[in-house]
Amino acid sequence: KAGVTQTPRYLIKTRGQQVTLSCSPISGHRSVSWYQQTPGQGLQFLFEYFSETQRNKGNFPGRFSGRQFSNSRSEMNVSTLELGDSALYLCASSLGKGATNEKLFFGSGTQLSVL
Amino acid sequence: QQQVKQSPQSLIVQKGGISIINCAYENTAFDYFPWYQQFPGKGPALLIAIRPDVSEKKEGRFTISFNKSAKQFSLHIMDSQPGDSATYFCAAHLYNQGGKLIFGQGTELSVKP
Numbered sequence: 576k577a578g579v580t581q582t583p584r585y586l587i588k589t590r591g592q593q594v595t596l597s598c599s600p601i602s603g604h605r606s607v608s609w610y611q612q613t614p615g616q617g618l619q620f621l622f623e624y625f626s627e628t629q630r631n632k633g634n635f636p637g638r639f640s641g642r643q644f645s646n647s648r649s650e651m652n653v654s655t656l657e658l659g660d661s662a663l664y665l666c667a668s669s670l671g672k673g674a675t676n677e678k679l680f681f682g683s684g685t686q687l688s689v690l
Numbered sequence: 691q692q693q694v695k696q697s698p699q700s701l702i703v704q705k706g707g708i709s710i711i712n713c714a715y716e717n718t719a720f721d722y723f724p725w726y727q728q729f730p731g732k733g734p735a736l737l738i739a740i741r742p743d744v745s746e747k748k749e750g751r752f753t754i755s756f757n758k759s760a761k762q763f764s765l766h767i768m769d770s771q772p773g774d775s776a777t778y779f780c781a782a783h784l785y786n787q788g789g790k791l792i793f794g795q796g797t798e799l800s801v802k803p
């Protein structure tokens with residue numbers, strides 16, 4: 576089975592621009608979660624989508640948004656980019672059955688640099 | 691409190707030694723505690739996980755010890771190898787929160803040959 580695929584791998588943007596990141600989950604997985612990873616704040620949960628609906632949300636401003644398509648692929652969008660948005664954005668997929676011990680499988684991430 | 695506190699921030703161990711990473715939490719609503727391993731340029735990969743009703747879980751050279759009363763858990767890597775050099779994250783899952791994990795700050799492990 577192919578793993579979680581994130582595109583693009585690297586992205587450079589300037590302040591004020593917007594960006595869209597893409598995630599293709601493992602085949603058969605219906606849940607996609609997004610995380611932001613920075614040296615200072617570590618790994619922080621952004622949001623989770625299941626069956627095209629946002630199921631959980633972290634503590635990020637409204638500039639961060641996402642969506643999920645009927646094939647479970649997901650995109651996240653960041654509008655009005657700020658320097659502090661520079662980070663590794665990770666996508667994780669899981670079956671989505673809601674089991675407590677459900678395993679998350681992470682992609683390699685998209686490294687976003689905001690200049 | 692939804693924090694998970696992890697220590698140490700970095701760890702240097704000789705080949706063959708035991709690496710120990712500790713985590714502590716406050717929220718008793720956490721119901722699942724996974725550990726992730728991350729190599730440079732890669733996403734975190736699930737290493738081993740435990741539920742709070744179990745005091746210890748072992749998988750190969752990796753063992754989680756869990757102390758529910760103290761709200762602490764730790765990862766032990768026995769016979770540490772240079773290939774184990776990576777960043778390790780403990781995490782906690784909140785009941786009924788799907789794919790949301792609360793991560794510790796990470797421990798950068800270096801195993802010297």
